[in-house]
Amino acid sequence: MNEFDSRVGSGDTPFHPESYPSSHIGSNFLFLTRIGDYGIIWILFAVFLIAKKEFRKTGFMVLAALMLGLIFGEILLKPLFGRIRPFEAYDLFPTILDKTRGFSFPSGHTTSSFAAASILVYRSGKRAWIFLLLAVGIALSRLYYLVHYPSDIVGGILLGIACAGIVISVVQKTQGEGP
Template structure:
């Protein structure tokens, strides 16, 4: 079963490599990955929400989801699974970004993006498609740049969505933010 999954993962990466790479896409994918480095774009959004009293709780929820998925993904799952990155398995690939030093599963960029996008989409429904698109582009950039397998991305999406749902539930239970609240801007 694991070899079947690995073969599917490799086939998808090779398809992307052989059919999508070109200079403008290279630049765009490096830019999207850079937005996700250390959760930068999501931290900036959360801080901007926190400084506005009206959106402060949602900003803290976004940071909470980011911290939770980072602890679970980077702190625990990567060290339990210890999956080698595709760029280490397939040495003929020229990376467009510095070689990541951590393990591959789950994708931290993807997990953090979907964790925060989940919180933001819940409370800013009007902008939800934009949050999900940005999270998806950051996730796809990790495949494009050959630093994650598709199943790493899937694991990151699942971890991110679970993290956002846990934080939304916890805040609704203990801080007065209701699960069914939405904010119009």
């Protein structure tokens, strides 16, 4: 995992900000990372869904998956691993997100994005690609700004999907139904 992650601080990785000549990429990634802050985009989706009676169950499932991601990722795993962020480890250049604090593994933005997107994919069917695209974009934005290593992103993806899986399993067992 160290070799996998060590390339992120060197200029030879495709996720290094200096690898892109266009400021459009940076501004798009900044937008994506900001809407992922605190899981806000996913919370807003959930609130919108809860407000509509026919989608209420999906909204509550999204909130439950987000809560599990918060508990497992932010409260349990980050302090357990205590991994510093790439921009701190390499001290190569200041990041535009210099207020980013806390530990790196797993990525909270990625965990919340994949927890919510997984529920939305499970419940929505053909519109699923939009949620996955948004989750992937938010995850890549965290690499772009060097606030996470690639393994933090992979860990966040796996944790987010696992949290969604737990919620789906509980709902299926307690309510005896599928999507």
